[in-house]
Amino acid sequence: MNAPVNPASDAWTTPLDQLDPSHPARFQDHSMWPYFERLRREAPVHHSTTSPLFGPYWSVTKYKDIMAVEVNHRQFSSDSGHGGISIRDRPKDLRLPMFIAMDPPRHDEQRKVVQPIVAPGNLAKLEGIIRERAGRILDGLPRGETFNWVEHVSIELTVQMLATLFDFPFEDRRKLSFWSDCATAVPEAGGFIDSEEKREQVFAECLAYFTELWNQRVNAEPRPDLISMLAHGEATRTMSPREYLGNLILLIVGGNDTTRNSISGGVLFLNQTPGEYAKLRANPGLIESMVPEIIRYQTPLAHMRRTAVEDVELGGQRIRAGDKVVMWYISGNRDPEAIEEPERFIIDRKRPRQHLSFGFGIHRCVGNRLAELQLKILWEEILRRFERVEVVGEPKRVFSSFIHGITDLPVRIPA
Amino acid sequence: MPQVTYIEHDGTEHRIALEEGLSVMRGAVDNGVPGIDADCGGECACATCHVYVDEAWLAKTGAPGEQEASMLSFAATAQPNSRLSCQITMTPALDGLVVRLPEAQH
Numbered sequence: 397m398n399a400p401v402n403p404a405s406d407a408w409t410t411p412l413d414q415l416d417p418s419h420p421a422r423f424q425d426h427s428m429w430p431y432f433e434r435l436r437r438e439a440p441v442h443h444s445t446t447s448p449l450f451g452p453y454w455s456v457t458k459y460k461d462i463m464a465v466e467v468n469h470r471q472f473s474s475d476s477g478h479g480g481i482s483i484r485d486r487p488k489d490l491r492l493p494m495f496i497a498m499d500p501p502r503h504d505e506q507r508k509v510v511q512p513i514v515a516p517g518n519l520a521k522l523e524g525i526i527r528e529r530a531g532r533i534l535d536g537l538p539r540g541e542t543f544n545w546v547e548h549v550s551i552e553l554t555v556q557m558l559a560t561l562f563d564f565p566f567e568d569r570r571k572l573s574f575w576s577d578c579a580t581a582v583p584e585a586g587g588f589i590d591s592e593e594k595r596e597q598v599f600a601e602c603l604a605y606f607t608e609l610w611n612q613r614v615n616a617e618p619r620p621d622l623i624s625m626l627a628h629g630e631a632t633r634t635m636s637p638r639e640y641l642g643n644l645i646l647l648i649v650g651g652n653d654t655t656r657n658s659i660s661g662g663v664l665f666l667n668q669t670p671g672e673y674a675k676l677r678a679n680p681g682l683i684e685s686m687v688p689e690i691i692r693y694q695t696p697l698a699h700m701r702r703t704a705v706e707d708v709e710l711g712g713q714r715i716r717a718g719d720k721v722v723m724w725y726i727s728g729n730r731d732p733e734a735i736e737e738p739e740r741f742i743i744d745r746k747r748p749r750q751h752l753s754f755g756f757g758i759h760r761c762v763g764n765r766l767a768e769l770q771l772k773i774l775w776e777e778i779l780r781r782f783e784r785v786e787v788v789g790e791p792k793r794v795f796s797s798f799i800h801g802i803t804d805l806p807v808r809i810p811a
Numbered sequence: 812m813p814q815v816t817y818i819e820h821d822g823t824e825h826r827i828a829l830e831e832g833l834s835v836m837r838g839a840v841d842n843g844v845p846g847i848d849a850d851c852g853g854e855c856a857c858a859t860c861h862v863y864v865d866e867a868w869l870a871k872t873g874a875p876g877e878q879e880a881s882m883l884s885f886a887a888t889a890q891p892n893s894r895l896s897c898q899i900t901m902t903p904a905l906d907g908l909v910v911r912l913p914e915a916q917h
């Protein structure tokens with residue numbers, strides 16, 4: 397059952413102190429935009445106390461304030477002990493330890509173990525594999541028929557990529573997207589994961605599967621795949637099973653949903669702006685600057701959360717030790733003081749990488765260049781094959797204020 | 812104005828005159844030197860303006876600060892003479908500075 401959103405609540409007339417931009421339903425029907433516009437104008441650092449799902453929290457909605465929080469990891473903690481990185485507080489015993497939800501020094505030690513997966517040499521090796529697979533997926537698509545782009549392309553390509561990063565049995569790869577979806581599912585959405593117990597069951601299966609892979613890799617020579625890196629890494633080889641699980645979920649979700657939704661978003665945005673699609677067809681060189689623009693415009697993770705560990709002043713507001721602070725990337729990416737004409741999708745911006753979608757500071761996305769690489773190759777291969785990919789129906793979106801995503805995008809490739 | 816020489820990974824050199832007070836990152840970005848991405852625009856928050864400072868200049872550019880050192884520690888291509896060029900400010904003493912660019916920024 398969906399938790400109720402007050403239908404009478406209006407972004408511009410609700411008293412500021414009752415404004416709550418966080419409800420997942422608003423992200424599903426895309427009615428959240430005016431809430432953020434109002435907050436950026438009237439209360440850029442805003443305290444909300446009326447959320448039925450998430451309790452009291454601060455919203456940071458302007459680009460420069462978000463950056464200030466990002467680089468201040470000393471006062472704004474990511475640690476799961478304080479509540480972690482998402483607006484939802486999970487029960488303490490269900491929180492998974494993972495380095496995205498740790499502070500230094502443990503965060504730094506563990507991050508360094510997996511960082512080589514995106515070293516320039518490794519990316520160069522992955523490039524050929526991605527291109528070949530993208531080509532094969534695109535060649536298998538139907539012509540003159542309506543199909544769901546998310547299912548056939550976005551999910552398939554990202555899952556194949558993940559399987560490669562883990563050196564995971566290829567035929568079982570859809571398990572990865574299943575685990576990813578279970579990890580991010582919002583119980584109130586009424587899907588397969590309708591309780592934390594159900595989620596824990598799935599996690600147990602995931603851990604059992606990966607423990608077998610760990611055992612194989614730990615007894616073999618180190619190799620450049622993520623499991624081997626974790627099994628041999630100084631800072632990770634003695635992790636508890638639960639910490640292994642946590643870091644796996646981080647890598648699965650990190651590399652999956654986000655890239656998937658950027659792949660879907662790109663097709664949608666080009667269809668919404670035919671002029672930009674025409675520009676792209678005339679000059680495929682614009683893929684380079686279009687890719688970061690897609691990632692900005694989609695903002696696949698709508699927010700990251702921090703917890704203040706001491707009293708701190710931000711944007712003229714006094715945040716108290718223990719307060720939950722939500723950095724709304726999706727709002728900062730539409731802040732006209734930081735980005736020119738932010739409401740528009742423009743594929744040839746001068747500084748397209750100036751966006752918040754990957755975060756900044758010590759937790760900045762490990763996979764940011766890898767995600768860009770996947771999108772770049774995919775679009776090169778699309779342009780080589782298809783005159784157009786036409787969106788022929790309304791997109792359906794995810795019920796979540798964390799994952800900003802698309803579940804269905806009906807498209808047709810003219811025969 | 813003091814000058815900086817940027818040497819791309821493939822050996823291409825760029826000599827750029829830089830106003831005092833500007834960062835070495837700015838000099839590259841404003842003059843279109845390829846290989847410095849500077850995603851965060853100079854906040855020491857992304858490590859995509861990574862350079863190797865020529866050994867002869869290390870004493871003059873000084874050591875990375877704490878935030879800079881953590882950001883650099885995550886770069887797979889980091890070496891002992893690595894710096895983030897947004898954190899090196901031009902002064903007359905740095906006239907002639909030579910920096911080399913890594914294979915890629917990430």
Ligand code: HEM
Nearest residue numbers: 495496650651654655696753754755756759761762763767
């Ligand atoms: C468009 C695609 C992607 C987006 C939008 C994205 C976004 C993000 C964001 C917002 C963060 C947290 C930043 C912060 O807390 O300040 C993050 C962290 C992370 N991402 Fe991504 N990501 C993407 C793709 C990937 C891929 C492909 C991988 C897989 C290798 C990945 C792995 C990670 C990891 C491991 C972290 C944790 C970093 C840390 O805490 O130090 N991401 N990502």
